[in-house]
Amino acid sequence: MRRRLFGLLSLLAAGFWTQAASNAQQTAAPMEEVDVALVLAVDVSYSMDLDELALQRNGYIEAFRSKQLHDAIAKGAVGKIAVTYFEWAGGHFQHVVRPWKVIDSPQSAIAFAEELGEAPTRRGRRTSISGAIDLSMALLEQANVLPLRKVIDISGDGANNDGRPVTAARDEARAKGISINGLPVMLKQASYFDIDNLDAYYEDCVITGVGAFVIPIRERSQFVDATRTKLVREIAEMPAGPEALIQKAQARTPRTSCLSGEQQWRERMGN
Numbered sequence: 001m002r003r004r005l006f007g008l009l010s011l012l013a014a015g016f017w018t019q020a021a022s023n024a025q026q027t028a029a030p031m032e033e034v035d036v037a038l039v040l041a042v043d044v045s046y047s048m049d050l051d052e053l054a055l056q057r058n059g060y061i062e063a064f065r066s067k068q069l070h071d072a073i074a075k076g077a078v079g080k081i082a083v084t085y086f087e088w089a090g091g092h093f094q095h096v097v098r099p100w101k102v103i104d105s106p107q108s109a110i111a112f113a114e115e116l117g118e119a120p121t122r123r124g125r126r127t128s129i130s131g132a133i134d135l136s137m138a139l140l141e142q143a144n145v146l147p148l149r150k151v152i153d154i155s156g157d158g159a160n161n162d163g164r165p166v167t168a169a170r171d172e173a174r175a176k177g178i179s180i181n182g183l184p185v186m187l188k189q190a191s192y193f194d195i196d197n198l199d200a201y202y203e204d205c206v207i208t209g210v211g212a213f214v215i216p217i218r219e220r221s222q223f224v225d226a227t228r229t230k231l232v233r234e235i236a237e238m239p240a241g242p243e244a245l246i247q248k249a250q251a252r253t254p255r256t257s258c259l260s261g262e263q264q265w266r267e268r269m270g271n
Contacts, residue, residue: 030146032102035076036235037147038083039136043156043185045089045127052187053121055220056155059227060085064113066228070106072236080104081235082145085116089124091131091163100143127261128162129154129206133169133180140178150176151234154206155183155227159195159261167258170208179209183230184216195260205258211237 040060044053063069073081081103086096097119103109136152152173160166173180182202195201199216207214213233215226257263 031144032080032082033078033146033148034080034082034102035073035078035147036081036149036151036237037100037140037143037145038081038231038234039139039152040083040085041132041136041152041154042085042087043089043127043132043154043158044087044121044123045156045158046123046125047127047158048123048185051220052157052185053123055223056185057116057121059223060231061113061116062224063228063231064103064109064116067106068228068232069235070109072232073103073109075236077148082143082147083112084139084143086135086139087122088128088132088135090126091128093122093124093126093128094131094135095122096139100139100145102145126162126265127156127158127160129156129160130166130169131163132156133166133173134163137169137173137176137178149237150178151209152178152180153183153230153234154180154202155185157185157187157198159198159201159264160205160258161261161265165259166205166261170206174208179212180207181209181212181230181234182207182214183226184214186216186218187220195256195264197256200255201258201260204256 042056042060048056073079082100083098083103084096084100085098086094088094098112098115101108101112103112132154133152136154140150140152163169170180184198184202186198199214202214202216213230215230217223217226
């Protein structure tokens, strides 16, 4: 009799705690609203020399320190953004440098910049833009925020040559309502695994979404201005000068093969 009574009490207790847990989930605080959830995906493949990697990182650091970016955040409908920063190379080389952080003030933006400045930079083989897009989509799904917009921001100096075709990843992102913008780094003449007209490749094969754009970097002195211009435009969802830097994707016949990186890799490697 005692055993039956103990079992009954155990069942009642289990039901009580299950109901309590369910009620706790229902009364949990709602996800934080932000104007945009922004993924910064930064190429650190070996085709980028150490000086370029430092300039690229510094471009993002100075952008988050800038008054223009602080003002863009403050003028948003919510006045907050969520941002994460990761570095990538080939499909199996990806490292989240800074997990999701909500930025709602100049102080939090500057703190984010300082965290980037303190983090070591890694390097890896090959170039998988598709892998970077895939990880970006996964990070957006994990973000504990409620964004008005979702944006992937990709910077790199080469075409996709590893992982699935870049257009497959791009189209999946578009189907999920995610925009992709690009910052192609074009400091060197195309050689070995580089391609000509990387900005055209990014426009035709990488970026997507309403108003999607690329800002090519052709000189080392452009890193800070180009990065800041891109971020302010993405945050404010409006043109942010200098407008001459911005190239918008147009409805036209592609000018480059979206498999040019894969083809070049096969030719160079002899298979």
